Amino acid sequence: MPTIQREHAxxxxxxxxxxxxxxxxxxxIVLQHGFSRNGNFWYNWPPLLGREYRVIRPDLRGMGASTADAEHYQPTLDVLMDDLLAILDHEGVEKAxxxxxxFGGIMGMQFAHDHPDRCRALVLCNSPCRLSRRESQTPGGSWLATMEQGGIGAWSAATxxxxxxxxxxxxxxxxxxxxxxDxxxxxxxxxLHRYLDSLDFGPHLKDITVPTLLLTGDESPTTSMEQQQFMAAEIPNSELTVYxxxxxxINAIYPEWCVDRMREFLGLQS
Structure with a gap:
């Protein structure tokens, strides 16, 4: 299990x-997990991809087996981009x-936007460009309070x-x-939750130039079809595929379907 020493992480x-x-x-190929998860959440993808790709599954700083100094913990897109580039450089990967x-998809939008020379294609699974606040729908009213009182597991169970x-x-x-x-x-x-509350990548979508595939279910409460269609319309070279x-x-429940759609999409870009 490779590790890299970074400042404060x-x-x-x-x-x-x-x-x-x-x-x-x-x-x-980089498989990047979302909010408060880790690289193990992609456990069912490497068997489908390992013969074709070197599959890299990072743990974000402070998550999974990645450690971080709590006093200096800043989970901004700029910090996380530097972490990703350090991993790619460590593995000698020029383009992935x-x-x-x-949230891993929002990171991907930043990666494709800022480093198109390092990104062959972008695949977004149930990824919003912004998250709406829904704190009143959690037992106790506040997501942050639920995390503080019961841990991430209690928050995850409630949501x-x-x-x-x-x-x-x-x-x-x-x-x-x-x-x-948990x-x-x-x-x-x-x-990270407080940072996500302030994040909106919508204004920058039109500047993403790499081929982009959006994969989503049509009934997701987190990534509405309205937002997914907006993203597909804004990103110039994009395709929206709906289950x-x-x-x-979608990535956890139907990995085979996702990988098949990705292969088809990448084949069209070759």
Missing amino acids: QLHYYLDDFTDPWRRSPDA VYVGES INFRLDMRHADEGLKDWYIAEM KTNPEFGQA PGLGHG
Whole structure:
């Protein structure tokens, strides 16, 4: 499990590489997790991609096996972009396909926008360009209070329908999802949540030039079809593909469908 020492943080990432060893520079793909999760949330993607790509699954600083100094914890897009570039440089990756889910997708928009020379294509799974506030829908009223009092696991359990469509997901997946999110330090989760409240990438979408695929369910409570259609209209070279009758969590519930759509999209861009 590779690690990199950064200022005020030690970054961990998973590397899944089952490409032919004589291929000197196999294509790379980054799978970036969302809010208060970790690289293990992509566990069902490497078996589908490992023969084609060097699969890199970073843990954001302060999450998963990546550590961070709480006194200097600043989960801004600029800081997280520097972390991502450090990982790519450490692996000698000049250009990668970037796949992000939820907040990981917002990071991908920043990556594609600021570093188009490093991004072959962008794939957004259930990714908004901005998040609307829904604190009144959480038991106790406040998401931040729920995190502080019960940890990220309690918050995740109270808001699971924003993350997983339980009409399609297995109960075991839900329990694992909550337990895995509960590993995140609530202090880091609260800091990232406060930052997300102020984030709106909408004005910059028109400046993303890399090929972009948006994958979503048409009934997601977090990434509405209205917002997804807005994003597809704003990003010049983009395609929106919709799974009918599905809420949130498309990457976790239907990885094969996502990978098939991605392969088709990348094939058209070749």
